[in-house]
Structure formats: structure tokens, C-alpha cells
Amino acid sequence: MTTQIKHHLTDALLMGYAAGTLPEGFSLVVATHVSLCDDCRARLAEYEALGGEVMMDAGEAELTDGSLEATLALIAGMPAAAPVRKAARTAGIFPAPLRDYVGGDKDAVRWRRVGGGVRQMVLKTDGASTVRLLHIPAGVAVPDHGHSGTELTLVLQGAFRDETARFGVGDIEVANDDLEHTPVAEPGEDCICLAATDAPLRFNGLLPRIAQRFVGI
Amino acid sequence: MNGTRIGAGMNEEAVSKRAEWVAEIAAIRDHADQAAFAAVFRHFAPRVKAFLMKSGASPDMAEECTQDVMATLWRKAGLFDPAKASVSTWIFTIARNRQIDMIRKQRRPEPEELDWGPEPEPDQDDAIALQQETEQLGAALQALPEKQRILIERAYFGDLSHSEIAEETGLPLGTIKSRIRLALERLRHQMR
Numbered sequence: 001m002t003t004q005i006k007h008h009l010t011d012a013l014l015m016g017y018a019a020g021t022l023p024e025g026f027s028l029v030v031a032t033h034v035s036l037c038d039d040c041r042a043r044l045a046e047y048e049a050l051g052g053e054v055m056m057d058a059g060e061a062e063l064t065d066g067s068l069e070a071t072l073a074l075i076a077g078m079p080a081a082a083p084v085r086k087a088a089r090t091a092g093i094f095p096a097p098l099r100d101y102v103g104g105d106k107d108a109v110r111w112r113r114v115g116g117g118v119r120q121m122v123l124k125t126d127g128a129s130t131v132r133l134l135h136i137p138a139g140v141a142v143p144d145h146g147h148s149g150t151e152l153t154l155v156l157q158g159a160f161r162d163e164t165a166r167f168g169v170g171d172i173e174v175a176n177d178d179l180e181h182t183p184v185a186e187p188g189e190d191c192i193c194l195a196a197t198d199a200p201l202r203f204n205g206l207l208p209r210i211a212q213r214f215v216g217i
Numbered sequence: 218m219n220g221t222r223i224g225a226g227m228n229e230e231a232v233s234k235r236a237e238w239v240a241e242i243a244a245i246r247d248h249a250d251q252a253a254f255a256a257v258f259r260h261f262a263p264r265v266k267a268f269l270m271k272s273g274a275s276p277d278m279a280e281e282c283t284q285d286v287m288a289t290l291w292r293k294a295g296l297f298d299p300a301k302a303s304v305s306t307w308i309f310t311i312a313r314n315r316q317i318d319m320i321r322k323q324r325r326p327e328p329e330e331l332d333w334g335p336e337p338e339p340d341q342d343d344a345i346a347l348q349q350e351t352e353q354l355g356a357a358l359q360a361l362p363e364k365q366r367i368l369i370e371r372a373y374f375g376d377l378s379h380s381e382i383a384e385e386t387g388l389p390l391g392t393i394k395s396r397i398r399l400a401l402e403r404l405r406h407q408m409r
């Protein structure tokens with residue numbers, strides 16, 4: 001699967017995720033893409049190594065008296081059972097981090113209609129970003145919209161095209177506020193995407209704008 | 218695979234120090250060795266605390282979180298794999314995750330674990346090579362012009378937002394990345 005991925009995470013997203021400073025919705029999209037992409041997994045390891053070296057250069061703060069003893073007491077009070085690695089996914093199209101937010105795979109999604117045959121489920125995260133699953137019927141366009149921030153769109157099933165390129169399973173589109181685009185799901189298979197924004201979308205045209213007020217996209 | 222390749226200007230003392238830390242984590246894992254833990258604690262805990270304070274935590278909060286990080290290190294020693302991360306990298310990821318949980322009180326989505334298959338013991342040569350590459354990365358970071366180094370530090374301390382990192386063309390990421398690219402590509406081939 002990995003060799004088919006053509007559109008990857010940016011350095012800025014990987015660095016922000018390694019640093020732990022991204023909004024939660026962006027972190028979910030990054031973690032989901034990394035689950036599908038060995039290239040970005042290796043790049044993330046580089047940024048984590050860099051974070052480790054930044055920490056090693058950050059100087060030394062004085063610890064409180066008895067800090068080591070207090071930590072040993074903490075350890076003594078911890079459960080003895082060793083942590084185990086989570087098993088890898090065996091079936092389904094949602095990687096583990098996304099499944100944790102949905103409460104299951106594709107079948108567990110509680111879709112709501114947003115017009116034009118498009119359905120969505122908004123996932124619960126902190127307020128600094130919005131992340132949702134989108135279900136776009138084959139051949140259908142998502143309403144024309146621009147962005148007042150950054151929008152990440154990760155394909156989980158099917159494919160879409162917009163003015164810039166084709167995005168298939170595992171591909172991520174990173175759109176900044178200068179991009180006005182109309183993603184269209186390819187014919188043949190319905191497209192399911194995970195999309196995150198750090199600012200509300202603004203739809204072009206009166207009807208979508210009214211709809212936006214009611215459905216919250 | 219040649220695990221003894223030493224890069225130009227490699228500080229052999231620093232590399233052997235890193236190998237000692239790996240051995241100390243193994244002693245914690247295998248023998249619940251308190252002396253090894255005390256040695257790791259003395260070296261890393263003040264640095265974890267300084268990192269947390271530079272990331273905005275109060276001294277009290279940073280102390281509490283540092284103790285939690287070091288206790289987590291003890292509990293998770295069995296999950297540490299020196300062929301996939303150096304001790305400094307591993308402790309950084311623990312500190313980052315505990316900071317998000319305890320200080321920012323946010324949730325951290327993590328990538329799915331890979332199915333590593335039957336690979337009981339980490340490859341010794343890979344472990345040594347990775348410690349060397351990480352030492353080179355640290356040296357490369359310190360050798361950067363101060364302005365560039367500070368930009369990178371600010372990104373990790375949370376002083377730069379994602380869009381600010383994206384706009385900041387002065388980040389010399391390419392040069393730094395190339396230092397550990399080879400080691401990580403080797404890792405990636407093993408992961409497949």
C-alpha cells in the first residue's frame with residue numbers, strides 16, 4: 001500500500017507533531033497518515049530524534065530535594081504488570097488512532113447528511129481545530145470552498161481529484177488559505193476522507209453558506 | 218551491515234556514553250536495577266525538567282511531570298528498542314507525551330504500532346549505528362548558526378505554531394536530516 005502513496009505530510013506538520021504542538025485534530029490526521037505510510041513514519045522518527053537532541057541541549061534545571069526518592073516511591077506504587085504493545089490492525093480501513101475516535105471502523109460511523117449526497121461525522125476534539133469524516137458519493141463534488149486556515153484531507157477509501165492533483169488511499173492534501181478548490185470523488189467508488197481545519201471553512205455561494213450555519217461544516 | 222562506521226569528527230566518548238545509557242535501560246528492564254536508574258535519573262531528569270520549563274511549565278509542574286516521566290521510563294523499559302531510537306529520543310517522546318497529558322490536559326493520537334514480526338532481539342550493529350547517528354545529529358544541531366538553532370528550539374518548545382514553522386524558510390532541516398537519513402532508511406527496510 002505504501003508504494004502507492006504520492007502525497008505526503010509536510011516537514012512542518014511532521015515537526016509540529018514530533019514536538020507535540022499541533023492542534024489535536026491535526027495530530028489525528030498525522031497519526032492516521034503515519035499509520036499508513038512508512039516514509040512518513042521514518043521522517044517522523046528523524047524529527048523525534050531532533051527533539052531529543054533539543055531536549056539534551058536545553059540545559060539542566062535544579063531538581064527539588066529528594067526528587068529521586070520521590071520518583072522511586074512513585075515507581076513502588078505503580079502496578080507491576082508490564083505495558084504491552086497494542087496489536088496491529090487486522091481488518092478494516094481505519095488505522096487504530098482513527099478507530100479510537102470513531103469507536104470502531106467504517107461500520108461504526110454515525111453519518112449525518114450535509115446536502116448534495118455528502119455525509120459527515122464530526123469527531124470530538126479540543127476546540128483549536130475541527131476534524132471530521134466525509135463520505136462523498138462516487139462522481140460527486142464537495143461544495144466549492146476556500147480556507148481561512150490550513151485544511152488537511154486524508155483519503156481512506158476511493159479517490160478524489162481537484163484542480164491540483166489526484167488523491168488516492170493514503171494520500172494527504174495540505175491546502176492553505178490561498179487554495180480555492182472543488183474536490184470531486186472519482187467515479188466507481190464512494191470516497192471517504194478524514195479532514196481537519198484550524199479555522200472554519202467558508203463556502204462560496206449563498207446556499208452553501210446558509211447550509212453551513214445549520215450543519216456546522 | 219557495518220555497525221562500526223564512525224563519521225568524520227565523531228566524538229567517541231559521547232558515543233560510548235550513549236551506549237552506556239542503553240545498557241542502563243537494559244539493567245532497569247532485566248534486573249530492576251536501582252543504581253542504573255539513579256544514574257539515568259541524574260543525567261536526564263534535570264534536562265527533562267529544563268525542557269518542560271522552557272516549554273512553559275511552572276517549576277512545580279515541571280518537577281511533578283519530570284518525576285512522572287522518569288517513573289514511566291522505569292515501567293516502560295521493556296518496550297525500549299535501541300535499534301529504533303536512542304535513549305535521548307525515547308525519553309524525549311515520553312516527556313512530550315506526559316507533558317501533553319499532565320500539563321496541557323490534551324489527548325495525543327498515536328500512530329498504529331507496526332507488526333514487527335518475529336524479531337526477538339534488536340540487532341546489535343543497528344543499535345550501535347543508531348546511537349552514532351543520533352550523536353552526529355546532536356553535534357550537527359550544536360554546530361548550526363545560532364539563529365537557526367534557536368528557531369528549531371523554539372519549534373520544539375512550542376513557541377512556533379505549525380503555520381509559523383511552515384513559513385520559516387530559515388529552518389535548515391535538510392542538512393540535519395541527512396545525518397540520520399541512512400540509519401533510518403536501514404530501519405525502514407527492516408520494518409517492511
Ligand SMILES: [Zn+2]
Pocket residue numbers: 005007008009033037038039040041
Ligand atoms: Zn507519507
